[in-house]
Amino acid sequence: MAIPTYEQFMYPFLEYLSDEREHTLKELYEYLPKVFQLTEEQIEELLPSGKQSIVVNRIGWARTYLKNAGLIDSPKRAIFRITKRGKSILDDPSIKEINDSILKKYPEFLTFKYGKNEEAEIVSPKAEELNTPLEIIEKNFNLLKHSVQHELLNKIMSCTPSFFEQLIVELLVAMGYGGSIKDAGKAVGKSGDGGIDGIIKEDVLGLDKIYLQGKRWANPVSRPDIQAFVGSLLGVKANKGVFITTSRFTKEAIEYAQNVDRSLILIDGEKLTDLMFEYNVGVSNESVLTLKKIDLDYFEEG
Structure with a gap:
């Protein structure tokens, strides 16, 4: 048989976790190829980039989709276990496979795949065929980006408050404020700091300063929190x-924030990871694809 798609890997992935114990990703890499009786040649077949096997890549995406739909969680790096929601999938006799149509029932998955400002649409295969190659590339790029952004937020939430404060300063330096990390600003983050977590120079000379507040929260930031910062x-x-x-x-x-008599910028989790993605803070290039087009001027004969 052909190498399974990431969707085909999802149900047996979840089944393997049905004992409700913690399992490593390495276990899944060893177990799932056996379920589908893949040959050694199939297991070792690489992506066109040559950097990763197709099997490992698709199992990785199966894991990413299951996790962002809340069917599994990850108490530690590369360790996974089934959730109550995941158990309910296995307990439903009408469900024999897991695909996007099932995962789109969960708001967390829609946010992961489409972002908070986009509406999810279930596209029929026929409509999908109408997409141009460039549209398909852009759509998949955005999906990869959303995946990285979710991983970034999870990683930030697992770090210390002081690390988060320093990350904020480093991000603004990467955006062009203040010059170098050494001269640009500092993370305050100590008792008695008056509600200020960081100070950044607006320019290299430090003619003006921008004060920073960072909240490594899961719950929404409300008006009283903004009022306290303005104070x-x-x-x-x-x-x-x-x-x-x-x-x-x-x-x-x-x-x-829009009505205070001060310049006050609010950056939420999605915007934060957007900026980290754009300015290469906490991320690095995995693969770079350059699209070419015909240079018509080159073929102009004088």
Whole structure:
């Protein structure tokens, strides 16, 4: 048989975790090829990039989809176990395979795959065929990006508060504020800091400063949190502030920030990881594809 798709790997992946114990990703890499009786040649077949086997790549995506749909969780790096939601899938006799149609029932999966500002649409195979090759590339690029962004947020949430504060300073330096890390700013993050987590120079000379507040939260940031930060800015006679969170801001918090008499920027978890992605903070290039087009000017004869 052909090498299974990532969707075909998902159900047996979940079945392997049905004992509700913790299992390693290495176990799945060894177990799943046996389920489908893959040959050594199939197991060793590489992606066109030559950097990873097709089997490992597809099992990895099966894991990513199951995790972002809440069917499995990961208490430690490369360790997985089934969740109650995942168990309910196995307990449902009508479900014999797991695919996108099933996963799209879960809001977490829709957010992972489409982002919070996009509407998920179940595209029929016929409609999918109408996509141009470039549209397919862009769609898959966005899916890969969303996957990395979710991993970034999970990683940030597992780090210390002081690391998060330093990350914020490093991100703004990467965006062009203040020059070098040494001269650009500092992470404050200590008791008595007046609600300020970091200070960054707006320019290389440090003619003006931007005050930072970071909240490594899962719950939304509300208006009182923004009001407290504005009060901290008043305390240091500052006119510019950036409030960064790993979660999101409530509607009331956003409206309040838009109406204060100071320059106040709010950055939620999605925007934070967007910026980290764009400015290469906490990420690195895995593979670079360059699309070519015909240079018509080259073929112009004088």
